[in-house]
Amino acid sequence: MRVLVVDHTAQEGGAESALLRVAQRIGEADLTVRALLFEDGPFRERLTSAGITTAILSLDSHTNRTSRDRVLSPVTALRTAAATLGFVPRLVRGIRGSQCDLVVANSLKSAVLVSLAAPLAGRRWVWHLHDRLARDYLPGPLVRLMRVLALAGPRRIVVNSEATRDTLPSRARRKAVIAYPGLPPEAFEVAEPDVHHPVVTVIGRISPTKGQREFLEAAAALAQTRPDVRFRIVGAALFAEQEYADALPALAERLGLDSSVIFTGWVSDPGAELRASTVLVHASPVPEPFGQVVAEAMAAGIPVVASDAGGVREMLVPDGGREDAPAPVRTTELGVLVRPGDASALATGITLVLQDPDAAAQRARAARAVAGARFGIDDTVAVIREAWLTAAPGHR
Structure with missing residues (x-):
């Protein structure tokens, strides 16, 4: 089974650190992990140093760096839509070229783009959700968009806490599993x-x-x-x-x-x-x-x-x-x-x-x-591995 993990950023945040620790340990004889980032930076260096094959598929820097508070402003939304229309076909080719069996989105932005590209590439996908989908944490329109995405898009949702899971729509919670970010x-x-x-x-x-x-x-x-x-x-x-x-x-x-x-x-x-x-x-x-x-x-x-x-x-x-x-x-x-x-x-x-x-x-x-x-890493890896396997048909 080949898994392609996708992240929009190459900066080292908490979500990226958690992903790196899992990717270092989850690969076994029957499972290979590769990474695809939308920019170059320190996280790419950490992934490659850990032996994880990593590719860069550059997204327009303005779109990639726009904060969640500004992404839905009229001007930014138009620019983002234009950049997305040009980027999705490239992402489809990147997913197909990786020959992966499953795609894993590790951020909000990557989840939006993967939700469009993975089906076009004929792949199922899993969302690692590190953000509470609530109005005290994200802008209201973005919350609504992400909740619809949670319902319609991923085969499985891996959340980092009960607090995150509780902000999902009730039907989306049925396909969610909790995997606390494990510590080495x-x-x-x-x-x-x-x-x-x-x-x-x-x-x-x-x-x-x-x-x-x-x-x-x-x-x-x-x-x-x-x-x-x-x-x-x-x-x-x-x-x-x-x-x-x-x-x-x-x-x-x-x-x-x-x-x-x-x-x-x-x-x-x-x-x-x-x-x-x-x-x-x-x-x-x-x-x-x-x-x-x-x-x-x-x-x-x-x-x-x-x-x-x-x-x-x-x-x-x-x-x-x-x-x-x-x-x-x-x-x-x-x-x-x-x-x-x-x-x-x-x-x-x-x-x-x-x-x-x-x-x-x-x-x-x-x-x-x-x-x-x-919070041990072994328990986290076991939960995520099971979620990946159940999401990809034919790889149980």
């Missing part, structure tokens, strides 16, 4: 940060949806009582979010954080930044589909303070309970959850961890055990 064995090595020099870190793409602004506001409140704490913002802006990223250093200066906040920019090894942290903060003001960095912190035994919504709540609330209106701050057996978008609550949550390191360490140990049971 080395992710479960226990981190040993310097507890005498506290470092509070937020890791991820610089974006309004990731909450770096709220993180800075919480840092300013915390710095008044804990001037010894250092704060690190790890990551860089992608797509159309550079303006937001450029405003953050000026905000840090206005908040008096010049000497206590470090902006690392893009780093090749975010895991090293994670393991040097006393506290890992997830500050997203909107519900995240999963929150991969939270899973990585849990696996490494690092205390977590995270937004109480979406897939993150699913990870840190052992019984899977949900609250429509969460308290500003609450502790669970596995971490500290705070109200999304509330910088004051975020500062309080971080303070709870720093003031009682013994309790924080106990929660972190429990979280590490849960991560080992739920």
Whole structure:
């Protein structure tokens, strides 16, 4: 069985990292994975270094880089439609030329294009859905379009959490399976940060949806009582979010954080930044589909303070309970959850961890055990392999 995985980007985001870990391990004597990207970049280099044959089929850069918030504006929509009409026949030829038995779309944009090209190429396809199809996460018209696509297009949908699955139309949920982004064995090595020099870190793409602004506001409140704490913002802006990223250093200066906040920019090894942290903060003001960095912190035994919504709540609330209106701050057996978008609550949550390191360490140990049971890469590969096999006729 030959599987062609398709992604519109060659940048290294959470969806791409999750795909790489699966692609490295899922190939056996009866299954071969190849990749097709719509641009060149670091992710292509990672795939080829892992021994995965990767081709580039260039899509118009404006269309490929347009953010989800602007893709349906009238001018952009017309340009995107024109680019799509010219690109789909090339994608059909690329799919046929790969001689694949199954196509896997790994992003929203690739899913739209694959939904058109795969049937024309005579192939079934699977959608790896990493985004919640909800209006608090995506523009309303895009949500409606993606929900229709989920119903009509893929043979199987692989989702990264219950929170993501619950945003699918009910009939589409019947063909959805949950495969948490699995972590490799080395992710479960226990981190040993310097507890005498506290470092509070937020890791991820610089974006309004990731909450770096709220993180800075919480840092300013915390710095008044804990001037010894250092704060690190790890990551860089992608797509159309550079303006937001450029405003953050000026905000840090206005908040008096010049000497206590470090902006690392893009780093090749975010895991090293994670393991040097006393506290890992997830500050997203909107519900995240999963929150991969939270899973990585849990696996490494690092205390977590995270937004109480979406897939993150699913990870840190052992019984899977949900609250429509969460308290500003609450502790669970596995971490500290705070109200999304509330910088004051975020500062309080971080303070709870720093003031009682013994309790924080106990929660972190429990979280590490849960991560080992739920987020291992072998379980993820098994679920995805089964989904691929059931989607491709004749390859059970």
